[in-house]
Amino acid sequence: MHRDEFIRTVSEMADQVWDFHERWKFWPFEGPERPPSKAIAERQAILDEEILELSEAVQADNSEEISAEAADVLFVALGHVLSLREPGLAGVRSVTIKNAGKTEETHRVRPDTGKLLPIAGKPHKWL
DSSP states (O other): OOHHHHHHHHHHHHHHHHHHHHHTTOOTTSSSOOOHHHHHHTTHHHHHHHHHHHHHHHHTTOHHHHHHHHHHHHHHHHHHHHHTOHHHHHHHHHHHHHHHTOOTTTEEEOTTTOOEEESSSSOOTTO
16 A cells, blocks of 8 residues: 555545435535534444444454445544534544644553553543
8 A cells, every 4th residue: 555545545435425425415514503512423323333343343353344344434434524514624633733743752652552642741531
């Protein structure tokens, strides 16, 4: 896999998430804007189901299913972002910037989970 292929493929998925929501009239832009908690609560069962299916594929050690289920999780998560409208995009921008700023000088890997945690400052909520 090459960087350009990864970026192109994920961009193509985002394009299809847009089309999918439009085709099925899951369109988040009609009607009044909903609070983020309501917008996500309406969709949470879908993401929970996809995460469960991914976990089952991992337990079964089925590489092909793992790949498909991981992509399903991403597709639904992108739909979550879309359902949040502009605040969803703001969240994507914020997380992208936050993660782009993490370096070996500012963060360490939590050995038991692989999560990056800040080296300095207040302790992370998971510690």
